[in-house]
Amino acid sequence: MTRWNDGQVTPEELVEWQTSALRTVLGHVYEKSPFYGRRLSGVDLDIEQLSDLARIPFTTKDDLRTELHDVLSGSIGEAAFYFETTGTTGRPTPCPRAPIDFELNWLPFAHALERVVEKHFPPGGERPVLAVIAPNDVHSACLSLSFAAQRAGITKLDLFPVSPTLGFARFFEVLAELKVNILYCSPGLLMALAEMSAAYGIEVPDDLHVKVLLTTGEMCTDNMRDLLAETWQCAAYNFNYGSQEAGTPALAWPDGSQVVLEPTYLLEVLDLETEQTLGFEGYGELCLTNLVPGLKPLIRYRTGDLVDIRTDAVGHRVIKVLGRVKDMTEIGGIKRGAAEIDNAILADPKLVYGYEIDIHATDGVDRLVVRIKAKEGVDHDRIKALVADRLTAAFGVAAEVRIHPLLDLKSTTGGWVSWKTARIKDLRAQVTDDIEVRSADDLARAVEKAI
Secondary structure (H helix, E strand, C coil): CHHHHCCCCCHHHHHHHHHHHHHHHHHHHHHHCHHHHHHCCCCCCCCCCHHHHHHCCCECHHHHHHHHHHHCCCCHHHCCECCECCCCCCCCCECCECHHHHHHHHHHHHHHHHHHHHHHCCCCCCCCEEEECCCCCCCHHHHHHHHHHHHHCCEEEECCCCCCCCHHHHHHHHHHHCCCCEEEECHHHHHHHHHHHHHHCCCCCCCCCCCEEEECCCCCCHHHHHHHHHHHCCEEEECEEEECCCEEEEEECCCCCEEECCCCEEEEEECCCCCCECCCCEEEEEEEEECCCCCCCCCCEEEEEEEEEEECCCCCEEEEEEEEHHHCEEECCEEECHHHHHHHHCCCCCCEEEEEEEEEEECCEEEEEEEEEECCCCCHHHHHHHHHHHHHHHHCCEEEEEECCCCCCHHHHHHHCCHHHHHEEECCCCCCCCHHHHHHHHHHHHHHHHC
């Protein structure tokens, strides 16, 4: 991993390593995981080249929820740390990390942090202080970043304002008192913090010392990243992509791209219609295989995430996460991804704090109503015209834009569950009882109580 990070691994060596590691991990799960022992029974595991991966059966989220501990390639007692999924989209599933799993998760975090520090904090100047604004109950990111920050020589603290032991008032005090200059947080919450800070006697960005934002936890489009950078007046990176069950297969580089960690992951792309593999590049659903023979390597795991993977000029595979396949929404007869909608609405980072969308249909003709929280002092008529014109041009439907002083708190925290649940009310569809809606409502109530 370190040699690859330093650019010392040739493409030929990488493929040779990946092929060997794939053979190892397939044998590992077949022998040690009750679930994979059954799933791979009778499957030809004699891998000669990476394309042979296509004959291996998929693993799904439902498999993880049904099989639970049978997915593991060992016992909980072999874990260095125990984590699990949050349960906001279904039954929580165990995600223990053996020492090899955990080390190969935090080490790339350290490499990425070191690159950020080198770019923004020159030697002899201001020291980096990192606040991790995320829940740390059985959640891996906070602990991984502790190890990564220690290696990178960064002061790190967990600072989650929704926690009953902290609260928003003390949260802002700590940011100011410690002159925290790096924030690791979800995009929606970062925008909400900027908006609510004045109520706690803090003006963002003037009263704080933040130089770098590292986003995580939900989709962060290019336009959202630009909005964050403009609002906080600092550099913003879509820092890491991953999940509790799958780990972290991609991290930010100084140019702003997210690079796939190819020594430890194979990321396939599946065609949205046929579900057949497109190989390791293209546009479609992400299918992930872990190359580390630890406690819970996943084989051809269908993440449900919509991605575009390409090779950049220096040979890295770069990933853009465009939302969830499940969150794609038909507008004007065409399915649209979350990133398309987000980028169309966030037209100018100087104008908007956030938004919500209603989708109506009259006699089968779709119509959009967008509620926007405008930044202070901006021209409301300009926002309305700009966003309405962009939506109509992009999606071929009529669009009405309204300026609202307040948005639903679900638009702040609901993205941790689902971008669609947080942002869209599809009034064409029958309302059903849904775990994601309930989870988003619960998160919003928790934030409201903390505020």
